Amino acid sequence: MPSNSGVLGGALWNLTGSVLPLCVGVVAIPVLVAQLGVERFGLLSLAWLLVGYFSLFDFGLGRALTRLVAVRLSSGLEYEIPDLTATAMGLIRSLGLAAGVLLATLSTWVVGWLAISAALSDEVLVGLWVLAGALPFVLLSAGWRGVLEAYGRFDLVNWIRIPLGVALFLAPLVALWFSKGLVPVIVSLAVTRVLGWWFLRFMCFRLRPDLRRANGFSRALVWPLLTFGGWMTVSNVVGPLMVYADRFLIGGLLSATAVAYYATPYEMVTRLWIISGALTGVLFPIVAARLVADREMVRLVYWQSMKCVFMLFLPVVAILYLFAGEVIDWWLGADFARNGQQTARLLLLGVFVNALGQVAITVVHGAGRADWAAKIHLLELPFYLAALVLMAECHGIEGVALVWLLRVAVDTVLMAILVERLLTVTNRYLFVLTTLSAGVILLLWLAGGVENLAARGAVALVMCLACAMLLPRQLRGLVQVSRGSV
Numbered sequence: 175m176p177s178n179s180g181v182l183g184g185a186l187w188n189l190t191g192s193v194l195p196l197c198v199g200v201v202a203i204p205v206l207v208a209q210l211g212v213e214r215f216g217l218l219s220l221a222w223l224l225v226g227y228f229s230l231f232d233f234g235l236g237r238a239l240t241r242l243v244a245v246r247l248s249s250g251l252e253y254e255i256p257d258l259t260a261t262a263m264g265l266i267r268s269l270g271l272a273a274g275v276l277l278a279t280l281s282t283w284v285v286g287w288l289a290i291s292a293a294l295s296d297e298v299l300v301g302l303w304v305l306a307g308a309l310p311f312v313l314l315s316a317g318w319r320g321v322l323e324a325y326g327r328f329d330l331v332n333w334i335r336i337p338l339g340v341a342l343f344l345a346p347l348v349a350l351w352f353s354k355g356l357v358p359v360i361v362s363l364a365v366t367r368v369l370g371w372w373f374l375r376f377m378c379f380r381l382r383p384d385l386r387r388a389n390g391f392s393r394a395l396v397w398p399l400l401t402f403g404g405w406m407t408v409s410n411v412v413g414p415l416m417v418y419a420d421r422f423l424i425g426g427l428l429s430a431t432a433v434a435y436y437a438t439p440y441e442m443v444t445r446l447w448i449i450s451g452a453l454t455g456v457l458f459p460i461v462a463a464r465l466v467a468d469r470e471m472v473r474l475v476y477w478q479s480m481k482c483v484f485m486l487f488l489p490v491v492a493i494l495y496l497f498a499g500e501v502i503d504w505w506l507g508a509d510f511a512r513n514g515q516q517t518a519r520l521l522l523l524g525v526f527v528n529a530l531g532q533v534a535i536t537v538v539h540g541a542g543r544a545d546w547a548a549k550i551h552l553l554e555l556p557f558y559l560a561a562l563v564l565m566a567e568c569h570g571i572e573g574v575a576l577v578w579l580l581r582v583a584v585d586t587v588l589m590a591i592l593v594e595r596l597l598t599v600t601n602r603y604l605f606v607l608t609t610l611s612a613g614v615i616l617l618l619w620l621a622g623g624v625e626n627l628a629a630r631g632a633v634a635l636v637m638c639l640a641c642a643m644l645l646p647r648q649l650r651g652l653v654q655v656s657r658g659s660v
Contacts, residue, residue: 181475181656182649184328184456191332192448195339199445202343203438204506209350210359213290216425216434217298218346219441220288221360223421224277224305225312225367232266236316237539238399241462243324248463254395256384259321261395266317270310278306288425294356301360308364311371318374322381324459330377334370341366408548416551416558416581420566420574427566435510436571439502439518443525446490450483450529454536460656461540472537473597474655479533480607482652485645488614489638491526495519495618496630513571519622520575523615524582530607531586534593546592554581 207215239262246254281302285295322331345362352358379386421440425433457479465472494501498518503511538547558581565573590604614637621633 181453181456181460182653184326185452187328187332188452188455189448191335191339192445192452194336195342196445196448198340199343200442200505202347203442206343206346206350207434207438207506209347209354210356212431212434213294214356216431216437217288217290217294217301217356218359219433219437220421220425221301221305221363222342222441223437224302225308225363232313232316233269233400234544235262235266235269235399236313236320237458238262239317240320240324240459241540241542242398243321244459244462247324248467255382256387257392258395258399259317259378259385261392262399263314263317265396265399266313267310270313273313274306274309277309278303281306297356300357304357304360304364308367311368315367315371315374318371318378321378321385322374323455325381326456326459327377327381328456330381331374334373334377338366338370408544408552412548412551412555416555419559420562420578423562423566424571424574427563428570432571435513436517436574438506438510439514440521443494443518443521446487446522446525447529447532449486449490450532453479453483454532457533457536458540461537462542465541469597471655475652476533476537476593476597477603478648478652478655480530480603481648482645483529483533484610485641485648487526487529489634489641491522492614492618492634492637495522496622496634497627498522498622517571517575520572520579523618524575524579526614527579527586527611528582530611531582531589534586534589537593538589538596541596543592543596547589550585550588550592554585 206218210218239259242258243255246252246258281299284302285299288298290298319331322328342363345366346359349358349362421433421437424436457475460475461472499511499515502514502518535547538544558577561577561581562574565577569576587604587608590607594604617633621630624630
């Protein structure tokens with residue numbers, strides 16, 4: 175790879191590209207809630223969700239492009255990369271246009287299904303049309319980002335990701351400065367997505383000037399892209415559907431206000447995935463390029479990554495879980511704390527468990543076995559949706575959060591089993607992983623019920639100190655076992 179930053183260097187770039195926007199979001203979200211109102215902010219949360227979900231309509235081609243480019247770089251077949259990229263982008267462009275048309279067509283139905291006041295219906299409809307126009311650029315951005323990641327140029331990726339992530343929160347505030355309502359806010363989001371596409375494309379052209387002149391659509395390359403990408407699409411459509419279905423069901427079965435009480439802590443606690451995402455983004459091209467030639471190295475990188483993610487997540491999750499009520503009260507006020515504290519705690523546990531699952535599924539995808547993950551997600555989907563509806567009606571947003579936690583726990587265990595089969599290792603890793611995770615969750619649950627702040631603080635301090643003592647050794651181990659791959 176042209177970048178000399180290595181695994182931790184690439185992960186730090188990815189982490190920086192996610193943390194800085196998150197810091198801006200912590201400050202901007204209360205202002206957005208105050209200016210838009212709870213109902214409009216709940217709809218803005220759904221708009222963020224739609225952009226993220228419909229971006230998966232690239233049929234996994236962005237991820238497939240990353241894998242295939244990484245394989246060609248490691249195999250000395252760089253001359254195929256321009257035609258491979260041109261073919262992938264042609265397919266993504268067509269899919270982007272189809273996704274935009276689909277969203278525009280479904281807009282009226284979506285507006286009618288949401289439990290919103292009549293005064294907001296026109297705003298939501300126009301906003302959905304604006305998002306439909308931006309979708310082709312969102313999908314193409316994923317393709318160009320995939321090329322940069324295959325080259326290990328996470329520095330270039332994050333030079334663009336940082337301002338775009340900041341704009342996700344600041345652009346709506348700027349729009350509200352000039353015009354009130356939901357439509358200008360959504361227009362500002364669409365503009366930032368288009369700018370992101372242009373800059374990612376520009377960076378790829380600077381990295382490989384011959385990509386600018388690549389116009390060949392190779393039919394021979396379509397099948398490898400679609401074979402991997404097709405299963406990635408099943409996993410990427412069904413998986414996020416299970417992630418996002420909770421908020422849409424809350425919006426339809428309960429209210430847009432309930433969406434705000436659920437989605438606001440959800441959006442913030444799931445930002446912790448930037449920690450695992452920073453590492454898995456680097457891990458994916460390594461697995462794709464090295465699995466066949468050095469399976470033992472991939473096994474060691476996988477296990478070291480698991481341990482690092484566990485120890486990086488635990489202190490943050492422990493502090494936020496044990497002081498969830500106080501943090502939400504300070505950040506968003508007593509009303510949000512009263513309605514969202516227990517939900518936030520359940521979501522935090524789910525985020526912790528799912529972060530480990532992200533490492534496992536990255537290895538599965540990097541090995542080219544996206545079909546395994548997709549089949550599991552298809553099997554889980556009907557049971558998960560049925561449980562969501564039942565628990566939403568019986569227990570409100572807390573019931574929804576509990577179902578989500580149980581689903582990601584099952585998913586993580588299944589993905590870990592698949593990795594052990596793929597890497598031909600024993601079940602010792604899985605036993606250690608599940609035992610430690612269950613112990614941590616039990617301890618947090620017991621400590622969370624204690625009224626005394628000092629006692630909760632002591633538990634959080636012990637967890638933080640234990641991780642601080644063990645983490646440096648695990649990070650050094652990760653660098654050592656992956657040094658030959660960068």
